[in-house]
Amino acid sequence: MHLHTTTKLQEKPAAEKAEVTLPSGLIGLPQFTSFQLITDPEITPFVVLRHLGEEGLDFLMVDPFKVLTEYNLEVPDADAEKLGLSASGQTPLILNVVIVASIDPPNITANLMAPILFNRETGMGKQILLENCSSYSAEHLLDIHSL
Amino acid sequence: MLTLSRKSGETIRIGEDIFITIKRIDSDVVKIGIQAPAEIAIYREEVYEKMKSLNLQASSHTKGATKRRSLIKLLGRLHHSDNGNPPQSSSE
Numbered sequence: 001m002h003l004h005t006t007t008k009l010q011e012k013p014a015a016e017k018a019e020v021t022l023p024s025g026l027i028g029l030p031q032f033t034s035f036q037l038i039t040d041p042e043i044t045p046f047v048v049l050r051h052l053g054e055e056g057l058d059f060l061m062v063d064p065f066k067v068l069t070e071y072n073l074e075v076p077d078a079d080a081e082k083l084g085l086s087a088s089g090q091t092p093l094i095l096n097v098v099i100v101a102s103i104d105p106p107n108i109t110a111n112l113m114a115p116i117l118f119n120r121e122t123g124m125g126k127q128i129l130l131e132n133c134s135s136y137s138a139e140h141l142l143d144i145h146s147l
Numbered sequence: 148m149l150t151l152s153r154k155s156g157e158t159i160r161i162g163e164d165i166f167i168t169i170k171r172i173d174s175d176v177v178k179i180g181i182q183a184p185a186e187i188a189i190y191r192e193e194v195y196e197k198m199k200s201l202n203l204q205a206s207s208h209t210k211g212a213t214k215r216r217s218l219i220k221l222l223g224r225l226h227h228s229d230n231g232n233p234p235q236s237s238s239e
Contacts, residue, residue: 028199057206078185
């Protein structure tokens with residue numbers, strides 16, 4: 001028997017999974033509150049928000065700053081307070097991602113109007129309609145080559 | 148639907164702690180002030196519907212594995228074209 005030498009055990013970096021809670025659910029989907037946030041090196045810069053429910057729905061998300069470097073989030077004070085995010089908005093505490101609505105090239109779009117912000121320490125998150133949402137598109141076309 | 152007439156500057160109270168005030172009336176635009184507890188989310192209806200439809204579209208009831216595979220394929224293609232190398236043939 002000849003084993004092909006290029007057959008190698010691929011050392012895949014493991015995907016990291018973290019339990020996260022969105023107490024108010026997603027906008028329009030308030031029943032979706034418990035999720036697993038999956039960071040998989042193979043699909044970077046995308047991350048997956050997996051609903052912990054029977055259906056096993058996955059929401060694909062992307063770091064908005066990879067999409068638009070000058071992305072600027074104006075978060076309502078009440079939301080920032082609820083998430084325990086300091087007014088100075090120190091980034092190490094915050095993970096923020098936007099939902100990708102379509103992954104069919106060339107129409108890959110992300111919702112930059114309402115990102116999801118997570119407090120990394122508490123695992124609490126919320127989809128927030130930005131105060132400056134009118135500056136952004138809810139169907140921002142991703143330039144996949146620049147990600 | 149309950150319909151009330153209000154003049155500029157007048158307020159409507161809903162329950163104990165929600166107040167809606169007519170701030171200004173300009174021909175076909177009305178400025179409305181809303182005071183409500185922080186836990187009550189307030190959206191323009193069409194924006195809410197848009198966000199909801201995009202969220203639904205994003206979930207799209209696909210099993211994660213399928214989505215993941217198509218993403219890996221897509222990203223794989225990109226990385227190859229970044230390197231200027233032709234895509235590696237795979238035994239897949």
